[in-house]
Amino acid sequence: MSTTLAIETKNLGRIYKLRGSKKETRKELIALQDVSLTVERGELFGLLGPNGAGKTTLIKVLTTLLSPTSGWARVAGADVHTEPKLVRPRINMVSGGESSGYGLLTVRENLWMFSQFYGVPSKEANERIEALLEMVGMKDRMHTKSSDLSTGLRQKMNIVRGFLTDPEVLFLDEPTLGLDVGASRDVRKFIVEWLKADKTRTLLLTTHYMVEADELCDRVAIINKGRVLACDTPTALKQRLQKDVMFEIETSPLNGLTPQMMEEQPEVKKAALTEIEGGARLQLSLVEESALARVINLFTQKDVKVMNLNKRQPTLEDVFVDLVGRSMAEEESSERSQ
Amino acid sequence: MQTSTSWRSFRMAAWLGWLIESNWTDPFLFTVYSIVKPLSGAAILVIMYGIITQGNFDSPLFPYIYLGNAFYIYVGAVMTGVSWAVVDDREHYKTLKYMYIAPIYIPIYLLGRGVARFITGSIAVFITIAAGVLFLKVPLHFTEIDWLLFIVTLILGVIMLALLGLLLAGVTLTVARHEGFIGEATAGALYIFSGAVFPLDILPEWIRPVGYFMPTTYWLELLRRSLVGNVAQAFPTLANFSNMEILGILLALSIFFGVISIWVFRVCDRIARERGLIDHTTNY
Numbered sequence: 001m002s003t004t005l006a007i008e009t010k011n012l013g014r015i016y017k018l019r020g021s022k023k024e025t026r027k028e029l030i031a032l033q034d035v036s037l038t039v040e041r042g043e044l045f046g047l048l049g050p051n052g053a054g055k056t057t058l059i060k061v062l063t064t065l066l067s068p069t070s071g072w073a074r075v076a077g078a079d080v081h082t083e084p085k086l087v088r089p090r091i092n093m094v095s096g097g098e099s100s101g102y103g104l105l106t107v108r109e110n111l112w113m114f115s116q117f118y119g120v121p122s123k124e125a126n127e128r129i130e131a132l133l134e135m136v137g138m139k140d141r142m143h144t145k146s147s148d149l150s151t152g153l154r155q156k157m158n159i160v161r162g163f164l165t166d167p168e169v170l171f172l173d174e175p176t177l178g179l180d181v182g183a184s185r186d187v188r189k190f191i192v193e194w195l196k197a198d199k200t201r202t203l204l205l206t207t208h209y210m211v212e213a214d215e216l217c218d219r220v221a222i223i224n225k226g227r228v229l230a231c232d233t234p235t236a237l238k239q240r241l242q243k244d245v246m247f248e249i250e251t252s253p254l255n256g257l258t259p260q261m262m263e264e265q266p267e268v269k270k271a272a273l274t275e276i277e278g279g280a281r282l283q284l285s286l287v288e289e290s291a292l293a294r295v296i297n298l299f300t301q302k303d304v305k306v307m308n309l310n311k312r313q314p315t316l317e318d319v320f321v322d323l324v325g326r327s328m329a330e331e332e333s334s335e336r337s338q
Numbered sequence: 339m340q341t342s343t344s345w346r347s348f349r350m351a352a353w354l355g356w357l358i359e360s361n362w363t364d365p366f367l368f369t370v371y372s373i374v375k376p377l378s379g380a381a382i383l384v385i386m387y388g389i390i391t392q393g394n395f396d397s398p399l400f401p402y403i404y405l406g407n408a409f410y411i412y413v414g415a416v417m418t419g420v421s422w423a424v425v426d427d428r429e430h431y432k433t434l435k436y437m438y439i440a441p442i443y444i445p446i447y448l449l450g451r452g453v454a455r456f457i458t459g460s461i462a463v464f465i466t467i468a469a470g471v472l473f474l475k476v477p478l479h480f481t482e483i484d485w486l487l488f489i490v491t492l493i494l495g496v497i498m499l500a501l502l503g504l505l506l507a508g509v510t511l512t513v514a515r516h517e518g519f520i521g522e523a524t525a526g527a528l529y530i531f532s533g534a535v536f537p538l539d540i541l542p543e544w545i546r547p548v549g550y551f552m553p554t555t556y557w558l559e560l561l562r563r564s565l566v567g568n569v570a571q572a573f574p575t576l577a578n579f580s581n582m583e584i585l586g587i588l589l590a591l592s593i594f595f596g597v598i599s600i601w602v603f604r605v606c607d608r609i610a611r612e613r614g615l616i617d618h619t620t621n622y
Contacts, residue, residue: 016614060614063439067612089441100432102354104361116350117440119342161436 006076006169006202007039007062013070014057014226031057033226035071039219041168042199044191046217047206048316050332054226055206056095059171062204063093076168089118091169094162097177099154103147107138107157110146111164118165125164132160135190152179159187163194169202176212188216208328210316222320224331229323234316241314241322244269247284247292250308254280257302259326265298267291270318272327279307283321285314347442351450355423359454376411376462377469383407383535384474398572401476402562406534408466409561412459413528413554416496418521419455420503423448424510428619435617445603448507449500456496477566487581488564491588495557498592505599508606512615528554537573553591556584 014032032054039045047055060066062075064084072079078086101110108129115125133139136156146154155178162170172191176184195201207213213220214234221231230237259271262284270285286292299306321327360368387403388395427434437447470476502524509520529535531545532554538546549555559576562569563584576584610616 060617063435065435065438065611065616066614067608085441088439091439093436093439095435098432100436102358102431102433104358105354109357113350113354114436114440116346117437117442119346119441 004041005038005074006041006043007037007045007074007204009035009037009058009062009071009073011036011071012058012061012068012073014054014061014066015069030226032061032068035223035226035228037221037228037231039202039204041202042195043218044195044203044205044216046213046220047204047223048208048210048213048220048320049206049223050208050328052332053208053223055208055223056173057226058223059093059173059204059206063091063171064088090167091171092162092165092167093171093173094158094175096155096172096174096179098158099151100158101146101154101161103145106143106145107133107149108142110157111161114161115164120165128164128166129160132163135193136160136186152183155179156183156187159190163190166201168200169204172203172205174206174208176207176209184212188212191216208332210320210328214316220316222316222323224320224324230319237316237319238314241285241318244314244318245286245289245292246312246314246318247282247286248308248310248312249282249284249295249306250276250279251282251299252279252305252307254304255302257298257304262295262298265291265294268295270321270325271295272321272330274327274329283318283327285318285322343441344443344446347444347446348450348453350442351423351447352453355419355451355454356457358426359458372458372461373465376408376466379411380404380407380466380469395475398569400474401470401478401566401569402537402573403535404470404474404476405467405562405565406558408463408470409558410529410532410534411462411466412456412496413499413532413534414521414525415455415459415462416452416499417503417506417525419452419459420448420500421506421510421521422455423451424507426451428617432617432619438616444607445504445507445600448504452500452503456500477569482567484564484567484581487560487585491557491560491564491585494585494588494592495554495561498553498557498588498595501592501596501599505595505602508599508603511610512606512613528552531555532558533575534558538575539573551591553588553595556588556591560584560588 012032012035013030016029016031018027018029035058047058049055057066061068062073062080064080064087067081072081074080075087076090080087105113111129112122112125115128116122120128129142130139133142136159138153138156138160141149141153146157149157159175162172175191176187179187191203191205195203205216217234219231219233220237222229222237259273259282262268262271262282267287268284268291269287270283272283274281284292284295296306317328324331362368363371383403387400391397391399394400424434427437438444467476467478471478506520506524513520531541531549532552533549538549538555541549556576560581563581579587
């Protein structure tokens with residue numbers, strides 16, 4: 001393995017055996033399938049996909065919490081399955097959307113304790129805690145019991161816990177999930193600054209926020225149903241669709257009109273639907289701009305009113321639609337209904 | 339390096355355990371709880387004994403039961419103190435996965451988490467015995483205590499209980515639900531088969547070998563012998579064995595169960611990683 005690689009996986013797979021009721025036979029859920037990835041040292045690598053795509057499972061495998069069922073993975077040069085003790089001192093992880101931590105301990109105590117588990121000298125740990133809390137705007141809450149913190153502040157505390165040990169490879173699993181807009185912006189800014197400060201640091205970030213992946217990541221892997229569908233820089237991924245014409249249309253309820261009906265029209269490449277309050281939002285990918293008239297004609301036939309229409313540049317959402325055939329929101333609701 | 343990692347794991351876990359154990363309420367309430375809880379437990383036993391024996395507190399059976407019950411506090415405290423940390427960190431604080439990915443030794447961490455329960459358990463044992471001596475005439479004379487035997491036995495027993503706790507912790511790792519049941523069932527079984535509140539001779543003959551195989555049987559016997567030798571020897575169960583012989587059996591069984599516990603924990607740890615149970619929560 002090359003020493004410039006922070007993460008390397010080869011044909012990585014993970015199958016969960018699900019327990020049903022006693023009468024049912026055991027079902028299998030394929031969470032990861034043939035995942036082969038490389039992440040260079042110093043890179044901010046994004047895993048983009050809907051809920052249930054396999055992002056968290058991949059992080060669990062890479063952080064030694066879960067054994068793969070096939071293939072292998074190395075982090076910081078060590079095999080995560082056979083050499084977890086070599087991996088652990090060099091990594092850390094933060095999971096978003098959860099309020100972990102010892103509620104009876106203050107913010108400082110929680111953070112200091114974790115720093116001690118990693119062998120950071122106490123004085124240095126206290127200095128880092130102060131500096132990091134200052135950076136996320138929580139210095140005034142240092143002596144607050146973590147049970148008295150709001151969910152957002154608890155999440156910020158956990159983000160500080162991840163950075164505190166100055167890991168070689170940091171895994172952030174949906175770090176801004178549940179945070180308000182301002183806090184999310186602060187966290188993203190902090191992530192960029194942390195990476196800039198030391199070029200050997202590597203960060204793997206999972207998200208289902210397209211903008212987050214687009215704004216932050218050097219490279220993005222789009223993952224769905226446990227498979228990596230594409231992996232490249234956000235710019236290169238979007239360039240795949242550069243020749244297409246993209247429209248976003250907000251309409252009244254579609255009255256039985258489906259994306260498939262729109263895709264049957266000549267030169268309509270993809271149509272993805274998201275239900276919104278009082279109507280629908282459509283992402284249209286057209287080979288020729290003239291195809292828009294045919295879609296509008298369909299609206300007229302079904303008495304669908306156009307509320308808003310924008311022509312725009314391709315986004316990572318469009319890349320996802322192009323690869324999967326439907327929007328991330330559609331994919332998530334389809335997963336939930338199964 | 340390995341020593342420093344072990345010490346770091348143990349020291350910080352003990353610190354964390356103590357903060358969790360002692361900070362759940364204000365110091366006054368914590369003190370009241372620490373005194374009232376063991377005394378209540380002992381009072382139930384004393385009342386039952388008084389009714390059944392019609393107040394015969396001079397029988398050697400009374401100190402036998404009283405001391406057995408007092409020291410049995412350690413069994414629940416130390417064993418579940420170690421194993422409960424898995425449930426607490428995984429279900430309640432949702433931190434077990436962060437402990438797992440930290441460069442620490444998880445078994446040592448769990449043993450460290452048990453230290454706080456050992457301390458609170460020791461306070462409870464001391465209060466129970468003190469109450470017995472002061473108010474119930476438990477015949478404990480400081481000048482007659484075999485202190486060396488008492489201290490060696492106590493330390494050996496606590497280590498043995500902590501290792502049994504590790505076994506329970508391993509099983510708890512693989513059983514996402516009903517974890518409370520495992521600890522209670524084990525402590526309950528040991529209570530019956532270890533001669534804690536009645537001599538093993540009371541049990542049917544065919545079931546006594548279970549008690550003879552339990553290290554807690556010899557541990558409680560030696561503790562009684564070191565504190566009130568004549569009372570303990572009034573019961574025939576282990577009367578044919580000298581103190582040194584019982585200590586040898588206790589040591590052998592402790593090593594045996596210790597090795598089994600470490601092996602079981604390793605197997606369960608591997609199974610938990612294979613099944614994805616390290617951060618699995620039941621939400622109830």
